[in-house]
Amino acid sequence: MADWRADKRARTRAAIQEAALDLFARHGYDQVTVERVAAAAGVSHTTFFRYFPTKEDVVLSDDYDPLIARHVCARTETDPVERVRLGIAEAFTHLDTAALAVARERTLLMLSAPSLRARLWENQAATQRLLERVLHGADSDRIPLATRAVAAACTAVLTTTVTTWAEDGPTEALPSMVDEALAALRPPTP
CATH class of the missing domain: 1.10.10.60 (Homeodomain-like)
Structure with a gap:
């Protein structure tokens, strides 16, 4: 029932x-x-x-943060950026073309309406805090600065990529665009 x-x-x-x-x-x-x-x-x-x-929440609310958190949390890589990159890649396997089209529509709406843009920062901050907890572990109240910086960088890359994709990219390209952008955070190999 x-x-x-x-x-x-x-x-x-x-x-x-x-x-x-x-x-x-x-x-x-x-x-x-x-x-x-x-x-x-x-x-x-x-x-x-x-x-x-x-009214704003009907546009801003989604289940993406918990989906991303589950998949990032399940990763065992020691490099936190790689954990986020691979976790997000796995999360994208749960989104079909229709879900991506709705995500694009919502993103464009968020960017076009001033009242929604004002709330966008709150969503980004919530995503960053979630990544901080997932990367560091939910048991601790004090998140190290390095973990906060990685979470902030990953959140900024994700936001920038989704915005660029919504404005310019084909619907199916989002997963590869996010993967490419997060990979740019990795240090160059010697």
């Missing part, structure tokens, strides 16, 4: 996000209300807020 409920919640969440992205693409982010999104998704505005605390 619990699996059925989780599936229903996931379907409802996806329907709300899909309706929102469609409306935002057709009418502009600032012109669409939560009530309009809820109506298009076939739910009440109260249900909308059960799934997304704010």
Whole structure:
């Protein structure tokens, strides 16, 4: 029974996000209300807020950070950049062309709407903190500066690459672009 409920919640969440992205693409982010999104998704505005605390969250929320964390955490490489690079590469195997197309649409929307750009920094900071914990271990409160620097560099590379890809690249190229960009953080071989 619990699996059925989780599936229903996931379907409802996806329907709300899909309706929102469609409306935002057709009418502009600032012109669409939560009530309009809820109506298009076939739910009440109260249900909308059960799934997304704010209108911005319907664009900004995704499951990518936990997916990346799981795969980076499973890696055993001693080089932290390599752990992140290979973990992200594994995470990308779970994303199909449709998921990448939605990621592109969401990224372009984030870049175009000032209210979303303001929240983008919060998302980047959360991703960086997550990578810090995964790379150092969740048991410690004090993250060494070197670990913070690696997490910050990887987050910056990931953000820059996703932005470049959303603006210029073909949908299927994101995994290889991220891999190439993260590889650039490795020290040159002598």
